Ligand SMILES: Nc1ncnc2c1ncn2[C@@H]1O[C@H](COP(=O)(O)OP(=O)(O)OP(=O)(O)O)[C@@H](O)[C@H]1O
Ligand SMILES: [Mg+2]
């Protein structure tokens with residue numbers, strides 16, 4: 001079904017790794033980088049490394065697609081994970097659902113799949129705001145005068161953004177021409193509503209021109225990455241087998257985090273130091289632990305190792321007070 005493959009993307013090994021983590025743990029991810037760095041290209045390849053739909057998920061997703069009338073005529077079952085990429089001009093009703101005869105929105109069409117919001121800061125603030133609650137609850141309740149309907153909306157959010165209006169803030173070579181305060185204001189457009197709910201902040205820098213023109217195709221394919229993702233998902237399936245609607249580390253209820261994501265003394269010290277040094281918010285704490293758990297699951301490790309924790313901390317760039325300060 002998907003003709004694209006991660007092997008189409010030259011270099012960017014670290015970004016591919018971040019997306020492997022996202023797929024393995026079901027984590028939300030935001031790609032931040034200058035124009036042309038490959039953000040859209042990378043995000044569109046995420047579905048190629050996700051686990052296949054279970055029969056239950058397929059039925060559930062089919063139900064929603066059928067209600068919305070987006071099921072192709074000849075299809076009786078949705079068999080691939082949805083990948084929804086609404087344009088940034090979308091209305092809040094189209095995104096979360098609604099109308100006089102309440103219909104599911106994009107977040108429900110993305111149920112059990114990916115919602116890709118390319119150029120996140122371009123979306124209307126109101127639109128991002130109404131997504132907050134459904135993201136937390138993984139479902140959406142739409143109330144109208146006479147009816148209240150409830151649609152599932154359990155999706156992975158993948159977003160992309162330039163770091164600033166000109167696009168070159170933090171760029172290794174080009175100079176950002178944005179005035180003082182502009183970068184911070186740009187980021188603050190999305191910080192409140194969404195950033196808190198995104199586990200992985202990934203800084204994408206463009207690959208060098210020599211790498212881009214290198215005729216050799218990267219060896220690691222989507223199939224290779226997907227195999228690792230599947231193994232990590234098996235560990236999680238076992239971990240969450242007694243919980244309803246919890247399949248991945250990202251979905252783990254917070255009361256479970258302390259129990260499942262235990263650190264040793266060295267780990268605790270590292271995390272505390274990092275939180276202070278990077279001035280991370282308390283909210284970042286649980287997110288870091290969940291991502292570290294996923295890194296350990298990918299490595300087949302029962303314990304969270306120091307390198308798993310360090311890797312997870314690394315993906316909190318937008319929390320850093322100094323990032324756009
Ligand atoms: N690592 C890469 N390997 C192969 N092609 C690449 C790579 N990076 C970028 N490209 C090429 O550059 C084009 C632009 O990339 P893409 O549109 O994904 O950038 P972007 O980061 O989304 O930029 P923008 O912020 O302008 O949307 C791609 O379609 C692709 O052809
Ligand atoms: Mg793009």
Ligand SMILES: [Zn+2]
Pocket residue numbers: 164165166167168169176177178
């Ligand atoms: Zn700029």
